[in-house]
Amino acid sequence: MSTDSMPAVIEIGEIRNLSKTVSDKLQELIYTGKLKPGERLVQTELAERFRVSRVAIRDALQELRQSGLAVSGGQVGGMVVRPITKQDVENIAFVRSAIEIKVALAAARNIDEKGLRKMRLIIDKQTRLRDDKDYIGFLRVDWEFHRTFYSYAHNDLALDIIEKLWTRASQARGMVLISQDWGALWSGQSIDGHREMIERIRAKDELHLEETLERIIEKAKREQLQWVEEVS
Structure with missing residues (x-):
């Protein structure tokens, strides 16, 4: 050259x-x-x-x-x-529930101790961001936690779809987190949910892991619907 x-x-x-x-x-x-x-x-x-x-x-x-x-x-x-409607929020939650949980169960069967250690380190990072009240930074790291876990499903196509859904959902979720009260509540609940996920994975408890993820997705949907209601 x-x-x-x-x-x-x-x-x-x-x-x-x-x-x-x-x-x-x-x-x-x-x-x-x-x-x-x-x-x-x-x-x-x-x-x-x-x-x-x-x-x-x-x-x-x-x-x-x-x-x-x-x-x-x-x-x-x-x-x-992109405008956001209630139907958008419902659709995102529906597809997340259909795809994300299957990917999580596949990842749980493949993940090793090194992967679990990565997830715990991300929770430590989340805790620092929560303490600093950096809720937008927390939002980005929230996806990092799930992406790290889901990568163990070894399904790049599914991971790409899930990432796009998370980006769309984060548009509404980020608006919710502008409130300091909402941010403090949501970040604490997110950390608790992630710790619970690790417990279920270590115990190879697929039934309760699925229930935990369903609860997380449903909770996110309720928060986003509330935001759409407030701004519409």
Whole structure:
């Protein structure tokens, strides 16, 4: 490869890094309600806001679209933050219950002590975030816990589907966590639920593991429905 081509490669890499940074920031703004469901995502305005090129913004918006947080809307070729309805919440919970529990049971049969140790370390991280009242950070680590566990099912397709469902659900859940009272309550219950999951896995108690996950999914649905009711 000639040295003449190197600057272009570096520039592409820089754009990709910028796009990821902007995408992460937009995701945080959506989770915290600073970008509301249905709000337009205008490339020129976002480029000025983040002081980056429109190319970086365009790529960041494509990442949001792929994750399910943005959809086509507004002007031709434009995008908006994905609106959330009660039916969306019901649908997400239904599919989570159908897929996620089967994946969890498969993972429970495969996971080893090293995997359980990883899960316990993530709970320690959650506890620190809960104590610091960093509930949006807690939300991200919540998925890290489940992803680590579900990866032991060795089913990448199912894991991709579940991750997209979690991203969609987190849009409503993040809004719930803006309240300090809600955040403190939910984070404590999440940690308790994760500890219970580890107990069920270690005991090879599939019946009660399934019940624990059903309860977690149902609880998340109730919280998200309450939020949709409040903002509609």
